[in-house]
Amino acid sequence: MSDRKYEREYADLGATTRSAMDIAQTSMDIVRQFVPDETLADRIRQKSVHSMGDIEFQHLISFTGCDRQGDDDDAPVRAGARAVLAEAPIVTDITMSKAGITSRGHGCRKRTAIGNGSELAEETGMTRTAASVLELDKRGVYDGAIATIGNAPTAAFALADCIENGTRPEVVVATPVGFVKAEESRERIRDVSEAYDVPAITNVGRRGGSGLAAALTNELIHVASDVRTGELELEEVDE
Template identity: 75%
Template sequence: MTTESGETAPDEASGADDADDTEEYADLGATTADAMAIAETSMDRVRELVPDETLADRIRQKSVHATGDPEFQHLVRFTGERADEPVVAGARAVRAERPIVTDITMVKAGITGRGHDCPVRKAIGNGSELAERTGMTRTAASVLELDREGVYDDAVAVVGNAPTAALALADCIEDGTRPAVVVATPVGFVKAAESRQRLREVAASHGVPAITNVGRRGGSGLAAGLTNELVHVASDARDGTVQLP
């Protein structure tokens, strides 16, 4: 199956939370007592498998929860002086109501609508003329078009599906764009691992905090889940249960 990006289809993202924004924020998007019990039990089991000491551990836990694989915690990579740095940068961007920009619709659909006031937008659908003129993928062209408009500066930049979007974002960073944080988990057998490696190297060279993973696995649901955890950390910082260094 092909996605709207024209690249390898990812796993399905979790459905967007369409609950009223005035409802009390609940971790994992649960709103009913039964849903909260399931969510809490699920995360309790994850915490038995993954350390629970740092903010980076929360991202590792979310990766295990999103994939259902305890080994995935060892595939997550953090770019920065400390593993916590991208988590702190992402939470601060959320608290500052910076845009969350995804590569495709599927990732955007998985971003929770509660716990933040960030505008959430997708890149796909922009840059069609550039794609047609150059022959590059629609997702790469859409990233370049939004970058031309300055959308990615100080934003939470999320790539969950398209390796070429990750490669384009790396080019943008190399040319001077500075997202607040990058979350990149493009999936597939062609260019996926390589695109994440390049993004890590470029982000490290230019001081851009990033959360990525190694290997072929990844996808829209994982990217959305990790981004939602940045929202959860920001919410916890807002109510004083987490201190951001």
């Protein structure tokens, strides 16, 4: 692999030096021994395994909703890559999710929801992240955005409410972790994803987290880079 290609391939893993790129390549080589490498959805499955350090995590990833080409598992990946190419804003729930998303290889503005809507949170007692999602939605931020929720179930519930009320993110990546409402919040995202044709990548079960959400968002950026460089054509993928 040429240095140029090398650098492109691993930029979303944070690798820029030769040593880091060697580690990133060895790591993804190991992952590909255990995860199929056929479809765009497989790339997301691979990245989930890499991010979680767990081979079986590939079976916990769910793809819902459809894009103009269909409702197959690749649909949210295509939609996400198109959104990156269109330089849609990437809106995360909290700072940790945002910090894990690469700033290289794309022109999308990264921003967090948290920090907005504090008055609403104080008035209602709802969580700060839920209030921040509702506040940004009121300003139209989630329409056409890449919505990444890595931490807060209540943010995912709030985003699902927004979608039910007409908001249309280009793609949702939702992987809140934990024992209280995390799984239910992702179920709710899947429900509105199917009901309103909003492509979404989520996981099932209790695990997840900001690192996973950032890694999957990075893979959307990575797919977009491959489209930009001509290595991949989104329209051809399912034809």
